Amino acid sequence: MKKNIAALNSEFPTLNERFGGRRLVYLDSACTVLKMRCAADAQRRHMLLLGGCGGKRSLHSLASAMEEDFYGARSKVASFMGAESPEEIIFTSGVTDAANLLANAFPFTPLRNEVVFSPLEHNAVFLPFERLAAAGRIKIKVAPLKDFKVDMGGLEKLVGAKTALVCVTHAPNIFGGTCDAAAAARIAHAAGAYLFCDDAQYAPSHGRCGAADGADACAFSGHKLGAPYFTGALCVKKPLLGRLRPWRVGGGTVESVTRSARGYGAKYLGGYQGFEAGVQNYSGAAGLAAALARLDRAGFGAIREHVSSLTAGALKALDGVKGVRVLGDRAAIPDGSLISIAPSKKGFSVPDFNLFLNQEVKGRLVAVRTGRHCADLACLNSGYSETIRLSFFSYNTQADTDCFVSALEKYLSLL
Ligand SMILES: Cc1ncc(COP(=O)(O)O)c(C=O)c1O
Numbered sequence: 001m002k003k004n005i006a007a008l009n010s011e012f013p014t015l016n017e018r019f020g021g022r023r024l025v026y027l028d029s030a031c032t033v034l035k036m037r038c039a040a041d042a043q044r045r046h047m048l049l050l051g052g053c054g055g056k057r058s059l060h061s062l063a064s065a066m067e068e069d070f071y072g073a074r075s076k077v078a079s080f081m082g083a084e085s086p087e088e089i090i091f092t093s094g095v096t097d098a099a100n101l102l103a104n105a106f107p108f109t110p111l112r113n114e115v116v117f118s119p120l121e122h123n124a125v126f127l128p129f130e131r132l133a134a135a136g137r138i139k140i141k142v143a144p145l146k147d148f149k150v151d152m153g154g155l156e157k158l159v160g161a162k163t164a165l166v167c168v169t170h171a172p173n174i175f176g177g178t179c180d181a182a183a184a185a186r187i188a189h190a191a192g193a194y195l196f197c198d199d200a201q202y203a204p205s206h207g208r209c210g211a212a213d214g215a216d217a218c219a220f221s222g223h224k225l226g227a228p229y230f231t232g233a234l235c236v237k238k239p240l241l242g243r244l245r246p247w248r249v250g251g252g253t254v255e256s257v258t259r260s261a262r263g264y265g266a267k268y269l270g271g272y273q274g275f276e277a278g279v280q281n282y283s284g285a286a287g288l289a290a291a292l293a294r295l296d297r298a299g300f301g302a303i304r305e306h307v308s309s310l311t312a313g314a315l316k317a318l319d320g321v322k323g324v325r326v327l328g329d330r331a332a333i334p335d336g337s338l339i340s341i342a343p344s345k346k347g348f349s350v351p352d353f354n355l356f357l358n359q360e361v362k363g364r365l366v367a368v369r370t371g372r373h374c375a376d377l378a379c380l381n382s383g384y385s386e387t388i389r390l391s392f393f394s395y396n397t398q399a400d401t402d403c404f405v406s407a408l409e410k411y412l413s414l415l
Contacts, residue, residue, distance in 0.1 A: 001306070001397065002121050002302050002305075002306070003200075004036060004297075004298045004299055004302055005298060005302055005303065005306050005394050006056065007298065008294065008295070008297075008298035008303075008394050009169035009293060009394055009395045010025070011036040011038055011226070012034045012035070012036060012226070012395055013037055014026075014034045014035070015034065015036075015395055017136045017354050017373055019365045020365070022361075022363055022364055022365040023148065023363060023364055023365070024340060024364075024367065025363050025365065025366045025367065025400045025403050025404065026392060026395070026396070026400075026405060027366065027367060027368045027390040027391060027392070027396065027400060027401075028338070028367045028368055028369050028389075028391060029204075029224075029391045029392060029393040029396075030173050030201055030224075030337065030338045030369065030373075030389065030391030031369050031391070032224060032229075033204060033223070033224050033225055033226045033393050034226065034292060034393075035107075035223075035226055035227075035228070035232065036226035036227070036291050038289075038290050038291065038293075038294045039226060039228055039287040039288070039290050039294070040228070040287065040289040041290070042286045042287045042289070042290030043228050043283045043286055043287030043290075044283075044359045045115065045286075045300075045396075046069070046282065046283040046286035046287070047283045050062065050065060050066055050069065050282070050283075051283075052065075052066045053066060053279055053282075054066035054067040054069070054070040054280065054282050055067065055070075055251075055252045055276070055279070055280065056252075056385065057191075057251070057252065060352075064197070066282055069282070069286060070280065070282050070285055071086065072284075072289065073091075073093070073286055073288060073289035074086040074089045074272075074285070075286035076279065076288075076289040076292050076293065077089050077091075077233045077235075077285075077288065077289070078235070078291065080203075080207070080208070080209070080292050080296075081199075081203075081209040081218060081220070081235040082208055082209055082210075082211035082212030082213075082235070083190065083209050083211055083214075083235045083237070084237065084238065085238075087271055087272060088211075088235050088236055088237055088238060088241060088272070089233050089234075089235055089272060089276045090233060090234045090235075090236065090272045090276060091231075091232075091233055091276060091280060091281065091285055092219065092232050092233055092234050093230040093231065093232060093281070094124075094200075094219075094221035094222070094223065094230065094231070095122070095124050095125070095199075095200045095219045095220065095221045095232060095233040096107065096124040096221075097232070097234075098219030098232065098233070099124055099125040099128050099129075099196075099198070099232035100128045100236060101247055101248065101275060102196060102217060102219075102234065102236075102244075103128035103129045103131075103132055104128070104132075104247040104248075105244040105246070105247040105275070106164065106165060106245075106247050107120075107164075107244065107245060108132075108137065108138055109164075109242040111161075111162065112161075112162055112164040112192075112193070113137070113138045113139060113156060113162065113164060114138065114139045114141060114162045114163045114164060115129050115138060115139075115140050115141070115161075115163075115164060115166075115167060116140075116141045116142075116143060116155065116158045116159050116163055116165075116166045116193075117129075117140065117141070117142045117143065117166075117167045117170070117377065118142075118143055118150040118155065118168040118169060118179060118184075119142050119143055119144060119145040119150060119151075119377050119378060119381040120145070120149075120150060120168075120169050120172035120174065120175065120179070120375065120377065120404050121167055121169055121375075121377050122169060122173055122198060122200065122202075122373075122374050122375055122380050123167075123200065123374040123375070123376055124198075124374065125167055125169070125196070125198050126167075126376075126377055130215045135213050137391075138363075139162075140166075141158045142377055142381070143155035143158055145378065145381040145382055147329050148327055148328045148329055148382065149175070149177065149179070149329050149332065150168065150179055150184075150397070151271065152180065152183055152184070152187070152389040154245070154327050155168075155184070155187060155219070155387055156187045156371065159188060159190075159191045159193060159319065160191055161191065161192070161339075162336055163188070163191050163192075163193040164193055164194070165193055165194050165195075165196060165353075166187065166188040166193055166194070166195050166196070166199055167186075167195075167196045167197075167198070168184045168195070168196075168198070168203070168210075169197075169198040169200070169201070169202075170197050170198060170199045170203075170206075170209070170210050171199075171200075171201035171202035171206075171336050171337065172201065172219075172375065173200070173338070173373050173374070173375055173380065173389075174327075174340055174372075174373045174375040174378045174379075174387060174389065175327050175328040175329075175334030175340055175341050175378065176311065176328045176332065176333045176336035176337075176338045176340060177328060177333055177336045178206075178327055178332065178335045178336055181195070181210045181213040181215055182213040182216070184197070184215075185210075185213060185214030185215055185216075186214070188216075194216040194217065194240055195210070195214065195215045195216050195217075195350060196210075196215065196216070196217045196218065196219075197210025197211075197213070197215035197217070197218040197219075198219060198290050199208065199216070199218050199219060199221055200219070200221050200224055201224070201336070201337060201338070203220035203224070203225060203336070204220075204224050204225040204226075204305050204393065205300070205303050205304050205307040205337045206300065207295065207296075207300025207301075207303065207304070208300070208306055209235065211235050216236070216239070217234060217235065217236045217237070217240060217241045218234075218235050219232065219233065219234045219235070220232055220233065222284070222287070222288040223379050225286050225291060225292075225295060225336040226294075226295070226393075227284075227288040227290075227292070228283075228284045228287040228289035229284075230281060231273050231281060231284040231287065232283060232288070233286040241271060241272070242270065242271075244274075244275070246268040246274055246275075247275065248275070248277045249266070249268065249274075249277055250277035250278045251277065251278050251279075252268065252269075252273065252276060252277060252278065252279075252280075253268055253269055253275065253276070253277045253369070254266050254268055254269065255267045255268065255269050255276050275276060298394070303393075303394050306394055307337050307392050307393065307394070307396075307399075308334045308335065309334075310392040310396050310397075310401065311333050311334045311336060311337060311338065311339055311392060312333070312334040313398045313401055314339045314390055314392075314401045315330060315333050315334070315339060316413065317401055317402065317405045318339065318341055318405065321405060321408060321409060321412070322345075322412075323344060323345035323348065323412040324341040324342065324343055324344060324345070324348075324388075324408065325341060325342050325344045326339065326340075326341050326342065326351060326413075327340045327342055327382070327384060327387055328340060331394075334407050337391055337392050337393070338389055338390060338391035338392065339389070339390050339391075340387035340388065340389045340390075341387065341388050342384050342386070342388070343388075344385050345415055346415070347415045348411075348412070348415060350370045350371075350388060351370070353370070353388065353408075353411050354368075354370050356407070356411050357404075357407055360407075360410075361403070361407045364403055366403060366404055366407055368388060368389060368390050368404065369388075369389045369391070370386060370387070370388050370389070371386050371387075372385065372386060373387070373389060390404060
Protein backbone atom coordinates (compact mmCIF):
# COMPACT_ATOMS: atom_id res chain seq x y z
CA MET A 1 0.00 0.00 0.00
CA LYS A 2 1.35 3.43 -0.98
CA LYS A 3 2.43 5.74 1.85
CA ASN A 4 -0.16 8.45 1.11
CA ILE A 5 -2.97 5.87 1.07
CA ALA A 6 -1.77 4.44 4.40
CA ALA A 7 -1.69 7.98 5.83
CA LEU A 8 -5.21 8.64 4.52
CA ASN A 9 -6.45 5.46 6.18
CA SER A 10 -5.49 6.76 9.60
CA GLU A 11 -8.39 9.21 9.15
CA PHE A 12 -10.99 6.45 9.61
CA PRO A 13 -11.31 5.71 13.35
CA THR A 14 -14.13 3.17 12.85
CA LEU A 15 -11.51 0.77 11.52
CA ASN A 16 -10.05 0.53 15.04
CA GLU A 17 -13.39 -0.22 16.68
CA ARG A 18 -14.42 -3.75 17.70
CA PHE A 19 -17.96 -5.01 17.14
CA GLY A 20 -18.85 -7.67 19.70
CA GLY A 21 -15.09 -8.10 20.10
CA ARG A 22 -14.61 -8.63 16.38
CA ARG A 23 -12.53 -6.65 13.92
CA LEU A 24 -14.46 -4.99 11.09
CA VAL A 25 -13.91 -6.19 7.52
CA TYR A 26 -15.82 -3.43 5.82
CA LEU A 27 -16.82 -4.27 2.26
CA ASP A 28 -19.84 -1.97 2.08
CA SER A 29 -18.38 1.37 1.00
CA ALA A 30 -20.83 1.64 -1.92
CA CYS A 31 -23.53 2.00 0.73
CA THR A 32 -21.50 4.55 2.63
CA VAL A 33 -17.80 5.20 3.11
CA LEU A 34 -16.63 5.25 6.74
CA LYS A 35 -16.31 8.77 8.03
CA MET A 36 -13.06 10.76 8.20
CA ARG A 37 -11.82 12.35 11.39
CA CYS A 38 -10.78 15.56 9.54
CA ALA A 39 -14.33 15.96 8.19
CA ALA A 40 -15.93 15.43 11.60
CA ASP A 41 -13.42 17.83 13.17
CA ALA A 42 -14.11 20.51 10.56
CA GLN A 43 -17.85 20.15 11.06
CA ARG A 44 -17.53 20.32 14.84
CA ARG A 45 -15.16 23.29 14.72
CA HIS A 46 -17.52 25.10 12.39
CA MET A 47 -20.49 24.53 14.70
CA LEU A 48 -18.64 25.59 17.82
CA LEU A 49 -16.53 28.47 16.53
CA LEU A 50 -18.90 29.99 14.00
CA GLY A 51 -22.39 28.56 14.54
CA GLY A 52 -24.24 31.51 13.02
CA CYS A 53 -26.30 31.86 9.85
CA GLY A 54 -25.01 32.46 6.32
CA GLY A 55 -26.98 33.33 3.22
CA LYS A 56 -26.67 37.13 3.42
CA ARG A 57 -29.71 37.47 5.70
CA SER A 58 -27.87 39.31 8.47
CA LEU A 59 -25.20 41.88 7.79
CA HIS A 60 -23.02 41.48 10.91
CA SER A 61 -19.48 40.10 10.78
CA LEU A 62 -20.35 36.62 12.05
CA ALA A 63 -22.88 36.24 9.23
CA SER A 64 -20.29 37.41 6.67
CA ALA A 65 -17.72 34.96 8.06
CA MET A 66 -20.29 32.17 7.74
CA GLU A 67 -21.15 33.10 4.17
CA GLU A 68 -17.49 33.42 3.23
CA ASP A 69 -16.81 29.96 4.62
CA PHE A 70 -19.86 28.54 2.84
CA TYR A 71 -18.75 30.08 -0.45
CA GLY A 72 -15.28 28.62 0.10
CA ALA A 73 -16.88 25.16 0.41
CA ARG A 74 -18.91 25.88 -2.74
CA SER A 75 -15.71 26.72 -4.63
CA LYS A 76 -14.02 23.52 -3.43
CA VAL A 77 -17.02 21.44 -4.52
CA ALA A 78 -17.15 23.29 -7.87
CA SER A 79 -13.59 22.40 -8.77
CA PHE A 80 -14.12 18.79 -7.65
CA MET A 81 -17.24 18.44 -9.79
CA GLY A 82 -15.81 20.12 -12.90
CA ALA A 83 -18.19 23.09 -12.72
CA GLU A 84 -17.28 26.24 -14.59
CA SER A 85 -17.93 28.34 -11.49
CA PRO A 86 -19.09 28.00 -7.86
CA GLU A 87 -22.35 29.61 -9.02
CA GLU A 88 -23.24 26.30 -10.69
CA ILE A 89 -23.28 24.44 -7.36
CA ILE A 90 -26.48 23.83 -5.40
CA PHE A 91 -25.81 22.23 -2.01
CA THR A 92 -28.07 19.25 -1.37
CA SER A 93 -28.31 16.45 1.16
CA GLY A 94 -27.06 13.97 -1.46
CA VAL A 95 -28.01 12.45 -4.80
CA THR A 96 -31.58 11.60 -3.75
CA ASP A 97 -32.23 15.23 -2.90
CA ALA A 98 -30.48 16.40 -6.08
CA ALA A 99 -32.55 14.13 -8.34
CA ASN A 100 -35.80 15.18 -6.66
CA LEU A 101 -34.82 18.80 -7.17
CA LEU A 102 -33.94 18.27 -10.83
CA ALA A 103 -37.11 16.30 -11.61
CA ASN A 104 -39.37 18.92 -10.06
CA ALA A 105 -37.54 21.97 -11.38
CA PHE A 106 -36.83 20.68 -14.90
CA PRO A 107 -38.33 22.76 -17.75
CA PHE A 108 -40.39 20.03 -19.45
CA THR A 109 -42.59 21.28 -22.30
CA PRO A 110 -45.42 19.52 -24.16
CA LEU A 111 -43.02 19.02 -27.09
CA ARG A 112 -40.09 17.84 -24.95
CA ASN A 113 -41.39 15.75 -22.13
CA GLU A 114 -39.53 12.45 -22.31
CA VAL A 115 -36.76 11.19 -20.03
CA VAL A 116 -34.54 8.31 -21.16
CA PHE A 117 -32.80 6.30 -18.41
CA SER A 118 -29.98 3.87 -18.44
CA PRO A 119 -31.18 0.49 -17.10
CA LEU A 120 -28.74 0.83 -14.20
CA GLU A 121 -30.28 3.86 -12.52
CA HIS A 122 -30.63 3.88 -8.76
CA ASN A 123 -34.16 4.38 -7.43
CA ALA A 124 -32.92 7.73 -6.09
CA VAL A 125 -32.79 9.00 -9.67
CA PHE A 126 -35.50 6.92 -11.34
CA LEU A 127 -38.35 7.36 -8.86
CA PRO A 128 -38.64 11.18 -8.77
CA PHE A 129 -39.23 11.09 -12.55
CA GLU A 130 -41.38 7.97 -12.39
CA ARG A 131 -43.78 9.86 -10.09
CA LEU A 132 -44.09 12.65 -12.66
CA ALA A 133 -44.80 10.02 -15.32
CA ALA A 134 -47.41 8.36 -13.10
CA ALA A 135 -49.10 11.77 -12.76
CA GLY A 136 -49.17 12.01 -16.59
CA ARG A 137 -46.75 14.94 -16.72
CA ILE A 138 -43.88 13.26 -18.57
CA LYS A 139 -43.02 10.00 -20.36
CA ILE A 140 -40.15 7.73 -19.41
CA LYS A 141 -38.14 5.21 -21.41
CA VAL A 142 -35.50 2.77 -20.19
CA ALA A 143 -32.58 1.71 -22.41
CA PRO A 144 -31.74 -1.99 -22.73
CA LEU A 145 -29.14 -3.79 -20.64
CA LYS A 146 -26.44 -5.74 -22.51
CA ASP A 147 -23.86 -7.89 -20.73
CA PHE A 148 -24.69 -6.07 -17.46
CA LYS A 149 -23.91 -2.69 -19.07
CA VAL A 150 -25.93 0.06 -20.71
CA ASP A 151 -26.54 -0.82 -24.35
CA MET A 152 -25.43 2.56 -25.72
CA GLY A 153 -26.77 1.77 -29.22
CA GLY A 154 -30.13 0.92 -27.64
CA LEU A 155 -30.06 4.12 -25.60
CA GLU A 156 -29.33 6.17 -28.71
CA LYS A 157 -32.35 4.68 -30.48
CA LEU A 158 -34.66 5.86 -27.66
CA VAL A 159 -33.36 9.44 -27.70
CA GLY A 160 -35.15 11.73 -30.15
CA ALA A 161 -36.90 15.03 -30.75
CA LYS A 162 -39.17 14.58 -27.71
CA THR A 163 -36.34 13.73 -25.31
CA ALA A 164 -35.83 16.42 -22.72
CA LEU A 165 -33.33 14.63 -20.49
CA VAL A 166 -31.11 11.54 -20.48
CA CYS A 167 -30.06 10.07 -17.11
CA VAL A 168 -27.06 7.79 -16.67
CA THR A 169 -25.27 6.54 -13.61
CA HIS A 170 -21.54 7.13 -14.07
CA ALA A 171 -20.72 4.00 -12.04
CA PRO A 172 -23.55 1.54 -11.37
CA ASN A 173 -24.02 0.43 -7.78
CA ILE A 174 -24.98 -3.15 -8.63
CA PHE A 175 -22.88 -4.60 -11.46
CA GLY A 176 -19.74 -2.51 -11.14
CA GLY A 177 -17.67 -0.89 -13.85
CA THR A 178 -18.37 2.57 -15.22
CA CYS A 179 -20.53 4.11 -17.89
CA ASP A 180 -19.20 6.29 -20.72
CA ALA A 181 -20.70 9.62 -19.68
CA ALA A 182 -19.02 11.48 -22.55
CA ALA A 183 -20.73 9.18 -25.08
CA ALA A 184 -24.07 9.66 -23.29
CA ALA A 185 -23.56 13.44 -23.43
CA ARG A 186 -22.93 13.29 -27.19
CA ILE A 187 -26.10 11.23 -27.71
CA ALA A 188 -28.23 13.58 -25.57
CA HIS A 189 -26.82 16.75 -27.11
CA ALA A 190 -27.19 15.51 -30.70
CA ALA A 191 -30.95 15.33 -30.03
CA GLY A 192 -31.07 18.71 -28.27
CA ALA A 193 -31.59 17.06 -24.86
CA TYR A 194 -29.72 17.50 -21.57
CA LEU A 195 -27.67 14.87 -19.73
CA PHE A 196 -27.83 14.20 -15.99
CA CYS A 197 -25.07 12.05 -14.56
CA ASP A 198 -25.35 10.30 -11.17
CA ASP A 199 -21.85 10.39 -9.68
CA ALA A 200 -22.72 8.80 -6.32
CA GLN A 201 -20.48 5.79 -6.97
CA TYR A 202 -18.07 7.40 -9.41
CA ALA A 203 -16.96 10.51 -7.56
CA PRO A 204 -15.42 8.87 -4.45
CA SER A 205 -12.65 6.96 -6.19
CA HIS A 206 -12.38 8.76 -9.53
CA GLY A 207 -12.19 12.20 -7.96
CA ARG A 208 -14.30 13.85 -10.63
CA CYS A 209 -17.88 14.06 -11.86
CA GLY A 210 -19.86 13.98 -15.09
CA ALA A 211 -19.73 17.75 -15.66
CA ALA A 212 -16.14 17.22 -16.78
CA ASP A 213 -17.42 14.76 -19.42
CA GLY A 214 -20.07 17.08 -20.83
CA ALA A 215 -23.04 16.37 -18.52
CA ASP A 216 -25.34 19.37 -18.08
CA ALA A 217 -26.05 18.34 -14.50
CA CYS A 218 -24.48 15.87 -12.10
CA ALA A 219 -24.64 15.04 -8.41
CA PHE A 220 -22.71 13.26 -5.67
CA SER A 221 -23.25 12.42 -1.99
CA GLY A 222 -20.73 13.48 0.66
CA HIS A 223 -21.29 10.47 2.92
CA LYS A 224 -20.03 8.20 0.14
CA LEU A 225 -16.58 9.78 0.33
CA GLY A 226 -16.07 10.04 4.07
CA ALA A 227 -17.77 13.44 4.59
CA PRO A 228 -20.70 14.04 6.96
CA TYR A 229 -24.12 12.53 6.30
CA PHE A 230 -26.66 14.68 4.48
CA THR A 231 -24.11 16.63 2.47
CA GLY A 232 -23.56 16.72 -1.27
CA ALA A 233 -24.21 18.83 -4.30
CA LEU A 234 -25.98 19.15 -7.59
CA CYS A 235 -23.93 20.87 -10.27
CA VAL A 236 -26.05 22.44 -13.01
CA LYS A 237 -24.33 24.20 -15.87
CA LYS A 238 -25.47 27.77 -16.43
CA PRO A 239 -27.59 27.29 -19.61
CA LEU A 240 -29.75 24.67 -17.86
CA LEU A 241 -29.62 26.34 -14.44
CA GLY A 242 -31.16 29.45 -15.97
CA ARG A 243 -34.12 27.37 -17.20
CA LEU A 244 -34.90 25.47 -13.98
CA ARG A 245 -38.14 26.47 -12.27
CA PRO A 246 -38.30 27.32 -8.57
CA TRP A 247 -39.14 24.21 -6.62
CA ARG A 248 -38.47 24.05 -2.89
CA VAL A 249 -38.92 27.68 -2.06
CA GLY A 250 -38.65 29.73 1.11
CA GLY A 251 -36.30 32.10 2.90
CA GLY A 252 -33.21 32.97 0.90
CA THR A 253 -34.75 32.05 -2.49
CA VAL A 254 -36.81 35.15 -3.08
CA GLU A 255 -35.91 38.58 -4.38
CA SER A 256 -39.23 40.16 -3.40
CA VAL A 257 -42.76 39.33 -2.34
CA THR A 258 -45.24 41.71 -3.90
CA ARG A 259 -48.88 42.68 -3.47
CA SER A 260 -51.02 43.98 -6.29
CA ALA A 261 -54.71 44.19 -7.14
CA ARG A 262 -54.46 40.55 -8.26
CA GLY A 263 -53.07 39.39 -4.92
CA TYR A 264 -49.65 38.35 -3.62
CA GLY A 265 -46.77 37.22 -5.81
CA ALA A 266 -43.10 36.36 -5.49
CA LYS A 267 -40.06 37.04 -7.63
CA TYR A 268 -37.45 34.34 -7.14
CA LEU A 269 -33.69 34.72 -7.25
CA GLY A 270 -31.89 33.28 -10.26
CA GLY A 271 -29.04 30.79 -10.06
CA TYR A 272 -28.22 28.49 -7.16
CA GLN A 273 -29.74 30.86 -4.61
CA GLY A 274 -33.20 30.13 -5.96
CA PHE A 275 -32.77 26.50 -4.88
CA GLU A 276 -31.18 26.71 -1.44
CA ALA A 277 -34.25 27.44 0.64
CA GLY A 278 -33.97 28.11 4.36
CA VAL A 279 -30.99 27.87 6.68
CA GLN A 280 -28.42 25.54 5.11
CA ASN A 281 -26.16 22.77 6.38
CA TYR A 282 -23.21 25.18 6.73
CA SER A 283 -21.21 22.99 9.08
CA GLY A 284 -21.87 19.95 6.87
CA ALA A 285 -20.48 21.89 3.90
CA ALA A 286 -17.36 22.70 5.95
CA GLY A 287 -16.96 18.98 6.71
CA LEU A 288 -17.48 18.14 3.05
CA ALA A 289 -14.84 20.65 1.93
CA ALA A 290 -12.40 19.23 4.50
CA ALA A 291 -13.03 15.68 3.25
CA LEU A 292 -12.45 16.69 -0.38
CA ALA A 293 -9.24 18.51 0.56
CA ARG A 294 -7.95 15.45 2.44
CA LEU A 295 -8.74 13.08 -0.44
CA ASP A 296 -7.08 15.52 -2.83
CA ARG A 297 -3.97 15.50 -0.65
CA ALA A 298 -3.84 11.70 -0.72
CA GLY A 299 -4.33 11.89 -4.49
CA PHE A 300 -7.35 10.59 -6.35
CA GLY A 301 -5.02 8.91 -8.82
CA ALA A 302 -3.54 6.82 -6.00
CA ILE A 303 -7.01 6.08 -4.56
CA ARG A 304 -8.24 4.97 -7.98
CA GLU A 305 -5.21 2.76 -8.52
CA HIS A 306 -5.66 1.14 -5.11
CA VAL A 307 -9.39 0.51 -5.58
CA SER A 308 -8.83 -0.85 -9.11
CA SER A 309 -6.31 -3.34 -7.83
CA LEU A 310 -8.86 -4.48 -5.23
CA THR A 311 -11.70 -4.95 -7.75
CA ALA A 312 -9.34 -6.79 -10.12
CA GLY A 313 -8.13 -8.98 -7.22
CA ALA A 314 -11.71 -9.71 -6.14
CA LEU A 315 -12.66 -10.67 -9.69
CA LYS A 316 -9.79 -13.15 -9.83
CA ALA A 317 -10.54 -14.63 -6.40
CA LEU A 318 -14.31 -14.93 -6.92
CA ASP A 319 -13.96 -16.37 -10.42
CA GLY A 320 -12.26 -19.32 -8.79
CA VAL A 321 -15.17 -20.11 -6.43
CA LYS A 322 -17.52 -22.87 -7.58
CA GLY A 323 -21.11 -22.18 -6.50
CA VAL A 324 -21.31 -18.48 -7.32
CA ARG A 325 -21.26 -16.43 -10.49
CA VAL A 326 -19.62 -13.04 -10.94
CA LEU A 327 -22.10 -10.60 -12.50
CA GLY A 328 -20.78 -7.82 -14.71
CA ASP A 329 -18.51 -7.15 -17.60
CA ARG A 330 -15.13 -8.60 -16.62
CA ALA A 331 -13.12 -6.04 -18.57
CA ALA A 332 -15.03 -3.15 -16.97
CA ILE A 333 -15.03 -4.34 -13.35
CA PRO A 334 -11.55 -2.99 -12.44
CA ASP A 335 -12.65 0.50 -13.50
CA GLY A 336 -15.35 0.45 -10.81
CA SER A 337 -15.24 0.09 -7.05
CA LEU A 338 -17.42 -2.96 -6.50
CA ILE A 339 -18.21 -6.47 -7.60
CA SER A 340 -21.45 -8.44 -7.38
CA ILE A 341 -21.95 -12.18 -7.31
CA ALA A 342 -25.04 -14.38 -7.42
CA PRO A 343 -25.29 -17.93 -6.08
CA SER A 344 -25.42 -20.75 -8.60
CA LYS A 345 -25.35 -23.66 -6.11
CA LYS A 346 -28.67 -25.23 -5.09
CA GLY A 347 -29.70 -24.47 -1.52
CA PHE A 348 -27.70 -21.21 -1.28
CA SER A 349 -29.79 -18.72 0.67
CA VAL A 350 -28.58 -15.13 0.48
CA PRO A 351 -30.25 -14.11 3.77
CA ASP A 352 -28.72 -17.18 5.51
CA PHE A 353 -25.30 -16.34 4.09
CA ASN A 354 -25.69 -12.80 5.37
CA LEU A 355 -26.35 -14.15 8.86
CA PHE A 356 -23.40 -16.47 8.50
CA LEU A 357 -21.10 -13.54 7.65
CA ASN A 358 -22.51 -11.53 10.50
CA GLN A 359 -22.14 -14.20 13.14
CA GLU A 360 -20.00 -17.15 12.15
CA VAL A 361 -16.65 -15.76 11.01
CA LYS A 362 -14.21 -16.09 13.86
CA GLY A 363 -12.88 -12.76 15.12
CA ARG A 364 -14.23 -10.82 12.14
CA LEU A 365 -17.39 -8.94 11.28
CA VAL A 366 -17.60 -9.21 7.51
CA ALA A 367 -19.87 -6.42 6.25
CA VAL A 368 -21.16 -6.73 2.68
CA ARG A 369 -24.45 -5.70 1.09
CA THR A 370 -26.97 -8.21 -0.23
CA GLY A 371 -30.28 -7.68 -2.01
CA ARG A 372 -31.48 -5.40 -4.79
CA HIS A 373 -29.30 -2.40 -3.87
CA CYS A 374 -32.14 0.03 -4.77
CA ALA A 375 -31.28 -0.85 -8.39
CA ASP A 376 -34.68 -2.23 -9.30
CA LEU A 377 -34.36 -1.33 -13.00
CA ALA A 378 -31.17 -3.41 -13.21
CA CYS A 379 -32.78 -6.32 -11.35
CA LEU A 380 -35.87 -6.29 -13.56
CA ASN A 381 -33.78 -6.07 -16.73
CA SER A 382 -31.15 -8.64 -15.80
CA GLY A 383 -33.40 -11.24 -14.21
CA TYR A 384 -31.35 -11.21 -10.97
CA SER A 385 -33.49 -10.30 -7.98
CA GLU A 386 -30.62 -10.17 -5.50
CA THR A 387 -26.84 -10.10 -5.48
CA ILE A 388 -24.04 -10.19 -2.91
CA ARG A 389 -21.96 -7.03 -3.33
CA LEU A 390 -18.43 -6.31 -2.16
CA SER A 391 -17.41 -2.67 -2.44
CA PHE A 392 -14.06 -1.07 -1.73
CA PHE A 393 -12.37 2.13 -0.66
CA SER A 394 -8.85 3.22 0.25
CA TYR A 395 -8.84 1.29 3.56
CA ASN A 396 -9.46 -2.16 2.06
CA THR A 397 -6.79 -4.70 1.27
CA GLN A 398 -6.73 -7.99 -0.60
CA ALA A 399 -6.84 -9.66 2.85
CA ASP A 400 -10.42 -8.33 3.25
CA THR A 401 -11.45 -10.04 0.00
CA ASP A 402 -9.61 -13.23 1.05
CA CYS A 403 -11.48 -13.19 4.37
CA PHE A 404 -14.79 -12.92 2.51
CA VAL A 405 -13.84 -15.65 0.03
CA SER A 406 -12.84 -18.11 2.75
CA ALA A 407 -16.16 -17.44 4.58
CA LEU A 408 -18.00 -17.96 1.30
CA GLU A 409 -16.20 -21.24 0.66
CA LYS A 410 -16.97 -22.40 4.20
CA TYR A 411 -20.66 -21.56 3.76
CA LEU A 412 -20.76 -23.37 0.40
CA SER A 413 -19.14 -26.44 1.96
CA LEU A 414 -22.01 -26.63 4.47
CA LEU A 415 -24.67 -26.91 1.74
C1 LIG B 1 -25.67 5.00 -7.77
C2 LIG B 1 -26.38 5.66 -6.62
N1 LIG B 1 -27.14 6.73 -6.85
C3 LIG B 1 -27.78 7.37 -5.85
C4 LIG B 1 -27.71 6.92 -4.55
C5 LIG B 1 -28.43 7.66 -3.47
O1 LIG B 1 -27.54 8.35 -2.67
P1 LIG B 1 -28.00 9.09 -1.31
O2 LIG B 1 -28.73 8.04 -0.50
O3 LIG B 1 -26.74 9.53 -0.70
O4 LIG B 1 -28.90 10.20 -1.72
C6 LIG B 1 -26.93 5.80 -4.27
C7 LIG B 1 -26.84 5.28 -2.89
O5 LIG B 1 -26.52 4.16 -2.63
C8 LIG B 1 -26.25 5.15 -5.32
O6 LIG B 1 -25.49 4.07 -5.12
